[in-house]
Amino acid sequence: METFEFLGFNLHAWITIITIFAMFSVLLFTRLRSDIVFLSAVGILYVTGVLSTEEALSGISQTSVVVVGVLFVVIAGLTYTGVLQWIVKALLGMPKTYTRAVTRLMIPVAALSSFLSNTTVVALFVNIVKLWSKKLGISPSKLLIPLSYASGMGGVCTLIGTPPNLIISGLYEQKTGEAMNILATTIPGLFCLAVGILSIIALRRLLPNRKSPEEAFESTGDYTAELLVPADNPNIGKEIGEIGLNNIPGCSLVELRRFDDENIVSPVPDDEPLMGGDRLIYAGQFVDLVEIAYKHGLVSADHPVFHYDEVQQSKHHLRTAFVTFGSSLIGTTMGTNGFEKGNHLSLVAVSRRGSRIEQSPREVVLQAGDTLLLDSVRELHTDTGAMRRDLHFFESEDIPNFGAGTYISCLVMIAMVALSALGILPLLQSAILAVFAMLLFRCCSPEQAMRSINWDILMVFACSAVLGMAIQKTGIAERLATGILDVCGTNPIVVMTAVCFAGTFITEFISNTAAGAMFFPIMYEAAEKLGYEPYPFLIALMIAVSSSFATPIGSPTHMLVYGPGGYRFSDFLKIGLLMNIIILIANIFIVNVVYPLTPLNP
Numbered sequence: 001m002e003t004f005e006f007l008g009f010n011l012h013a014w015i016t017i018i019t020i021f022a023m024f025s026v027l028l029f030t031r032l033r034s035d036i037v038f039l040s041a042v043g044i045l046y047v048t049g050v051l052s053t054e055e056a057l058s059g060i061s062q063t064s065v066v067v068v069g070v071l072f073v074v075i076a077g078l079t080y081t082g083v084l085q086w087i088v089k090a091l092l093g094m095p096k097t098y099t100r101a102v103t104r105l106m107i108p109v110a111a112l113s114s115f116l117s118n119t120t121v122v123a124l125f126v127n128i129v130k131l132w133s134k135k136l137g138i139s140p141s142k143l144l145i146p147l148s149y150a151s152g153m154g155g156v157c158t159l160i161g162t163p164p165n166l167i168i169s170g171l172y173e174q175k176t177g178e179a180m181n182i183l184a185t186t187i188p189g190l191f192c193l194a195v196g197i198l199s200i201i202a203l204r205r206l207l208p209n210r211k212s213p214e215e216a217f218e219s220t221g222d223y224t225a226e227l228l229v230p231a232d233n234p235n236i237g238k239e240i241g242e243i244g245l246n247n248i249p250g251c252s253l254v255e256l257r258r259f260d261d262e263n264i265v266s267p268v269p270d271d272e273p274l275m276g277g278d279r280l281i282y283a284g285q286f287v288d289l290v291e292i293a294y295k296h297g298l299v300s301a302d303h304p305v306f307h308y309d310e311v312q313q314s315k316h317h318l319r320t321a322f323v324t325f326g327s328s329l330i331g332t333t334m335g336t337n338g339f340e341k342g343n344h345l346s347l348v349a350v351s352r353r354g355s356r357i358e359q360s361p362r363e364v365v366l367q368a369g370d371t372l373l374l375d376s377v378r379e380l381h382t383d384t385g386a387m388r389r390d391l392h393f394f395e396s397e398d399i400p401n402f403g404a405g406t407y408i409s410c411l412v413m414i415a416m417v418a419l420s421a422l423g424i425l426p427l428l429q430s431a432i433l434a435v436f437a438m439l440l441f442r443c444c445s446p447e448q449a450m451r452s453i454n455w456d457i458l459m460v461f462a463c464s465a466v467l468g469m470a471i472q473k474t475g476i477a478e479r480l481a482t483g484i485l486d487v488c489g490t491n492p493i494v495v496m497t498a499v500c501f502a503g504t505f506i507t508e509f510i511s512n513t514a515a516g517a518m519f520f521p522i523m524y525e526a527a528e529k530l531g532y533e534p535y536p537f538l539i540a541l542m543i544a545v546s547s548s549f550a551t552p553i554g555s556p557t558h559m560l561v562y563g564p565g566g567y568r569f570s571d572f573l574k575i576g577l578l579m580n581i582i583i584l585i586a587n588i589f590i591v592n593v594v595y596p597l598t599p600l601n602p
Helices: 012-028 035-049 053-061 064-080 082-090 098-113 120-135 141-155 165-175 186-202 215-216 289-295 340-342 385-390 405-422 425-441 446-452 455-473 476-488 491-507 514-528 535-545 556-563 569-594
Strands: 226-230 251-256 264-265 279-284 317-323 346-352 373-374 389-394
Touching: 012 035, 012 425, 012 455, 012 476, 035 053, 035 455, 053 064, 053 455, 064 165, 064 405, 064 425, 064 446, 082 405, 098 120, 098 141, 098 186, 120 141, 141 165, 141 186, 141 556, 141 569, 165 455, 186 535, 186 569, 251 346, 279 346, 385 425, 385 569, 405 425, 455 476, 455 514, 476 491, 476 514, 491 514, 491 535, 491 556, 491 569, 514 535, 535 569
Parallel strands: none
Antiparallel strands: 226 279, 251 264, 251 279, 317 373, 317 389, 346 373
């Protein structure tokens, strides 16, 4: 077994290759949680002896992994004190042309993404862009893709802006004992951002002009109807299910209102008794509703109470959300999956690509990107793990208050970056001090801080580092580096371009964190075999693995704008493929200008 070798790879190398390919396949073609998939891959490599116990568990203790976890809390402090909202309010304004609108949008988004989580920034801006685009008379789909692209390009401008930068810099420090400066990617990143903004403006005709999904939800009278139970109705006292009011073709019973709206039942169980004066609120198609209403002795309510503007000020929590990629709801209907009952909410309507689906909402087979209008008489806890994995809610329940905390959290963030950039403290220490300051000055509560930590992302991050270690330990990185040199020759620019191109392609289908961890050993080995310092090669790799523009699954931020923009998969391909090529060329050019290739010391 130990002497087994095939195509230059030993048994452990083949186990690693098969495991990684299997992992990619599962991520692409199933809806399994990514953290479980990554953890399973590490488990396989540990059980088969590819990794030792110490190596399998090393990802948890990686400095870069701990930094990401700590930064989640720093970001929470900025979010809950309203820093992001304050910046948005101060910077956007009312530009008169599309060119100015794109510039006014992309620059602040990129700046914020350089220091904050890309997903947090985009989640905040999605609602703002939707409102802003109405004022400007521009379709949101013309601005939401640039919004997502700006967050990705801004993220590469600092080491803390995106996870791949942290993991690549962390692996580099492990290899060489030298830490990268937090601003190592700033100049190349800014150059690529400028090229990206100009490219978006030049290619704006390739951006789709889609109808916003929320336009389908603007008038609740179009998709809800209220029926009143008269005092002399013969069905009073009978159960809703017995009468058949929960099973009207083409319609869903959203809720039942009783005793002057003091008692609201939602979802409505089959065993709920019908009482005089009850108001039944339906959603869906209403072609047969009038006939069934007469059959059951129901009449139209004099004053429909289910209006969007009224419901925002009542006991209701009417929320819009879209079905995320990888959601367990995909391929199911709300009538069968138990999601409504488990979360105490009702589905009112479904919109797909900007148009409401004219079908009973609970009978719609859900797809990724579908926009849902949900009603709940309880406060929705949308930050729970299950809700976050299945749905992304457009609006935040946490409304920040501007005040002293806004300025304090800003100063804390600036101090953290300055301490690290000037070399006074390592990044981890400065980030931990920033967390203490955020909690001390009550920029966020301990509960908010703990809720802000995304454990799923941390697990993927830790496992990615371990898989990168396995690629290097088993000799795969060295063999691939040798193969690249055999194909590309000994020209360092060509080799750098080839590896970056491969990284850009792969990151369209897997997380950029995983791509960064897996291509790090390949790029490092290739640079050393050519006889050059790996530093410039790794800077180029950081930008490459975060340059995923061509598919909506290439970045979490693309997924955030996919539903609200009413996009189709092909919309990203049309402009994204060109953007990939343009940014790759800009990346290779600027990195070699800022960081000229240096031969290794003999």
